Amino acid sequence: MxxxxxxxxxxxxxxxxxxxxxxxxxxxxxxxxxxxxxxxxxxxxxxxxxxxxxxxxxxxxxxxxxxxxxxxxxxxxxxxxxxxxxxxxxxxxxxxxxxxxxxxxxxxxxxxxxxxDMLDKLDDLMGQGVPLRSMDTGDENFAAIRDRVVCANVYxxxxxxxxxxxxxxxxxxxxxxxxxxxxxxxxxxxxxxxxxxxxxxxxxxxxxxxxxxxxxxxxxxxxxxxxxxxxxxxxxxxxxxxxxxxxxxxxxxxxxxxxxxxxxxxxxxxxxxxxxxxxxxxxxxxxxxxxxxxxxxxxxxxxxxxxxxxxxxDLWKLVVGYQDGWIGETMAFFPWPYAYDRAVKARETMLERFERMGLAAEQIHFDFVGLNTLHGPAATFPGREQANELPEVGLRCAVRTRTAEEADKVRRAGTNLWIMGPGGTSFGTPMKPRPVISLWPTLIPRAAVEQKTEILKA
Incomplete structure (x- = not known):
């Protein structure tokens, strides 16, 4: 056989x-x-x-x-x-x-x-004229993120x-x-x-x-x-x-x-x-x-x-990870009746809190959990009256900032909702700011990669 x-x-x-x-x-x-x-x-x-x-x-x-x-x-x-x-x-x-x-x-x-691991070879690749163009965006300015790179690994x-x-x-x-x-x-x-x-x-x-x-x-x-x-x-x-x-x-x-x-x-x-x-x-x-x-x-x-x-x-994929700011995130949930209106009012309140705190945000994003969290702008909105009849609606807010201190303002604004928010507001444990690692996928010559195999004995 x-x-x-x-x-x-x-x-x-x-x-x-x-x-x-x-x-x-x-x-x-x-x-x-x-x-x-x-x-x-x-x-x-x-x-x-x-x-x-x-x-x-x-x-x-x-x-x-x-x-x-x-x-x-x-x-x-x-x-x-x-x-x-x-x-x-x-x-x-x-x-x-x-x-x-x-x-x-x-x-x-x-x-x-x-x-x-190509982290220590990035400067050599740049010096050799390897473009390191982003496969996602077409951006060729790799030098702009070079000092924030934390890893670079080739498949x-x-x-x-x-x-x-x-x-x-x-x-x-x-x-x-x-x-x-x-x-x-x-x-x-x-x-x-x-x-x-x-x-x-x-x-x-x-x-x-x-x-x-x-x-x-x-x-x-x-x-x-x-x-x-x-x-x-x-x-x-x-x-x-x-x-x-x-x-x-x-x-x-x-x-x-x-x-x-x-x-x-x-x-x-x-x-x-x-x-x-x-x-x-x-x-x-x-x-x-x-x-x-x-x-x-x-x-x-x-x-x-x-x-x-x-x-x-002849070209292999290299994925570079680099530090790209911080994310602050918070979430709250609101019950029937008027679940959607409560969530909308909470969003309005949070934006006012951000303004009073002087939040320096690069991006602010809100989701209505149960309505558009997964489908985003492609979601079909059922209308205010029907949305208000849902058993519950959640509000998620995520903000991108340059520093952890700014991202922490999102947590604080979220806790402010506990009393400043609509009646019936419920919440979980406040979320700590977390660093953002963004990816820069690119291509490098496979000839630049040297694999090594070593046998260790127990």
């Missing part, structure tokens, strides 16, 4: 449920269990932690999960792969090594992947992960590799794929498969438009990939778990975070999603085949 590799998705984000990963390890007969923890803002938050404590900067949940699962993973021969190293994968790897020793697993091999390919596995690693811990690289790396290692024209389609297929499962329950019933049909999502099964050397695969989940894997759930996640489906640009390859075929084989099994693609792009 042709070789098949089984990979499980153990996490889709920082904060995901942990019991499905344990269940995958117990019953999944897996070769690899992969954990995605990082979002773009996560890197900036982790960098702020590292600035306060040099031994911080990784995802604590990720490291503890690796330590907790390692005894069972060792017993069943499953390798663990994670990007939970965040902005400090070295500290994460050292902590995992320490945990392995404490668990009696001395000799555990941990692959440490570095090279995505890297799977080559570091593959190298770690070729070094016989039991655990791989990385920073900002692309999400799907967590799956591409072990497949390239297992099947010996080369980065040339002969195996481009296989890399593109692996990128596609990684994209499908990287958000865990996102392809097994989570976030579905058919949410009402999805059974027992509180114990949803996380997805499993069964992949052959030609990169044709089955997406499935454990029997007896909640959720569903069918053609619809796969399609829903296939178009998640996608611009041009014909050119899904990733550091490992460019995948053409329009070329693939999905066959629903029933019993939570969907076959994915036929993916075509192109060689990896």
């Amino acid at each position: 042709a070789k098949r590799v089984r990979l499980g998705a153990g996490s889709g984000f920082w904060g995901d449920a942990q019991d499905p990963a344990q269940e995958l390890l117990e019953r999944g007969n897996l070769d690899y269990l992969c954990f995605d923890y990082l979002a773009e803002l996560t890197m900036a938050l982790l960098q702020r932690q590292k600035l306060k404590r040099p031994d911080a900067g990784y995802v604590p949940d990720a490291v503890q999960t690796m330590i907790n699962l390692l005894p069972r993973a060792t017993a069943v021969g499953t390798k663990l792969i994670s990007n939970g190293g965040g902005v400090n994968p070295r500290a994460a790897a050292q902590r995992i090594a320490e945990g392995a020793r404490q668990a009696g697993l001395a000799g555990t091999r941990i692959a440490l992947i570095e090279g995505d 890297t390919d799977s080559s570091g992960i593959t190298a770690g596995l070729e070094g016989d690693a039991d655990v791989v811990i990385a920073g900002r590799v692309s999400d799907n690289a967590l799956y591409v790396g072990p497949l390239a290692h297992e099947f010996g794929w080369r980065r040339d024209t002969a195996h481009i389609d296989r890399y593109a297929a692996a990128v596609t498969l990684g994209h499908i499962v990287e958000c865990a329950a996102g392809c097994s019933g989570g976030m579905s438009s058919r949410f009402a049909e999805m059974p027992h999502m509180g114990r949803a099964g996380f997805p499993i990939l069964e992949v052959g050397a030609d990169a044709e695969a089955i997406v499935t989940k454990l029997s007896g778990t909640g959720g569903r894997v069918d053609e619809w759930t796969i399609k829903e996640h296939l178009v998640y975070e996608v611009g041009d489906p014909r050119r899904y640009l990733m550091p490992d390859a460019v995948a053409d999603f329009t070329s693939l075929k999905l066959i629903d084989e029933g019993e939570d099994r969907v076959r994915v085949s036929g993916v075509r693609g192109e060689a990896a792009p």
Whole structure:
């Protein structure tokens, strides 16, 4: 029988449920269990932690999960792969090594992947004439934010992960590799794929498969438009990939778990975070999603085949996080009758308080919770009379300022509503000002990125 590799998705984000990963390890007969923890803002938050404590900067949940699962993973021969190293994968790897020793697993091999942190290379890139143009706004004046930058991490390919596995690693811990690289790396290692024209389609297929499962329950019933049909999502099964050397695969989940894997759930996640489906640009390859075929084989099994693609792009995405002022926020709720009128009066009162306080605001934003919080200006207003018949309406105010002191005026104005506001005003705990980290996504030559793989022993 042709070789098949089984990979499980153990996490889709920082904060995901942990019991499905344990269940995958117990019953999944897996070769690899992969954990995605990082979002773009996560890197900036982790960098702020590292600035306060040099031994911080990784995802604590990720490291503890690796330590907790390692005894069972060792017993069943499953390798663990994670990007939970965040902005400090070295500290994460050292902590995992320490945990392995404490668990009696001395000799555990941990692959440490570095090279995505470009913070110290920004000035060199600028000096070389790399434009660092914002992909969001087209702004080329990167120098205007340079002194406020707190992190700069490039999405890297799977080559570091593959190298770690070729070094016989039991655990791989990385920073900002692309999400799907967590799956591409072990497949390239297992099947010996080369980065040339002969195996481009296989890399593109692996990128596609990684994209499908990287958000865990996102392809097994989570976030579905058919949410009402999805059974027992509180114990949803996380997805499993069964992949052959030609990169044709089955997406499935454990029997007896909640959720569903069918053609619809796969399609829903296939178009998640996608611009041009014909050119899904990733550091490992460019995948053409329009070329693939999905066959629903029933019993939570969907076959994915036929993916075509192109060689990896010469430019890789760099996400820069920079300090961009402060946010002050407050919220209050108002009951029937006249719930909407009460909220409108509270907004008027807050604006008067801001004026008397001399608030220096860059932006003031109000939402009527229950009417336009999610849809904003696209929301259809039911009319004042109908809005006043709602059981309750909330008022949320968010203000952007340059300093924490100015942002704190929003909290104070919110507490002023407790007596100055309309009768029936209710409120929660006042919110402290919080710093704003804005993102500047840009492109840099992949030749400027040097990944490094090191094996640590517990």
